[in-house]
Amino acid sequence: MNRADFVEGLRGGSAVALASAPFGALFGALAVENGMSLSEVAFMSATVYAGASQMVGIELFGQNVHAWLIVLSILAVNFRHVLYSAALARYIGHFTPLQKFFTFFLLVDPQFAEAVKRSEAGKPLTFAWYFGFGIIIYIPWVLISVAGGMLGGFIGNPKAIGLDILLPAYFLGIVLGFRKRDNFLPVALVSAVASVVAYRYVGSPWHVSLGAAAGIALAALLPLPREVPDLEADALQSEVHEV
């Protein structure tokens, strides 16, 4: 491993670690509030390692939702990573299989954005840099989510300190992060209306799958756009609120 590249990666990743720390703490606090234990918080941060979908997980755990629907929702929220790993393919052909395993395990939004930026600037994408960048975000993410969970354990009534609004506001923020994408407004509107109608007449948790299906079906049926989506802009956009 190239030591200089590794250190450069550590330096770049530490800024992301700092920016994502409040969200890690928030995840831990809300997870404990929704009935998770500290070891489950640590387990989830360490294995799933994807901020938005971890939040989706705790939102749905609290609603007595079928396990397969939780997993499906998490899969859906992380679907953008399919596009990231496809886009990354051309830069990591020289990695060993084990290095590729870690590369994909650590592939969060800012990691993708910075890796592409670095490659496009003409610098070689070494595993030393990538791993340094990733590990300095990963370790604090796990630790801080547990710390947030410890603090959350002290909180009595979440409504009294306004915790209940943070999860929907957080999700709203991520939704807005996708607003530059094609057909964003019609998709969001149709999903919103369909999910509220489903919530009212079918009931939770079906509003999640029915609402999402309506928006996705609409996107498939609408006239096709000409441009390709700007993945890197997406990834950078979500940098502030997600690991």
Add this chain to the structure above:
Amino acid sequence: MEFDLHMALVILAAAVATFATRIGGYILITRMKSIPPRMEAALNAVPAAVLTTLVAPAFFIGGWESKLALIVALFVGLRISHTWMLVAAWAVVMGWRYTIGA
């Protein structure tokens, strides 16, 4: 600090699903040349469609303080930043509950 086996298995399944998305594109792209455009449009819409279903019912069933907070958060998110959205939503909810009442 109990560790519920069912919960652990759901988390593990979620982790496997997440890893599958993180390696899936690589496997697809090294095997096939391109994704059909309509499928790509549908895939592009997935995150916004799913996350909207988590916001809209919360707005619908929430009290007036929650509705106002989410509207304020929307404008803050469009104008300033996503971090400040959380602060704004929280401030509105707290302000309402401690002046007008829950």
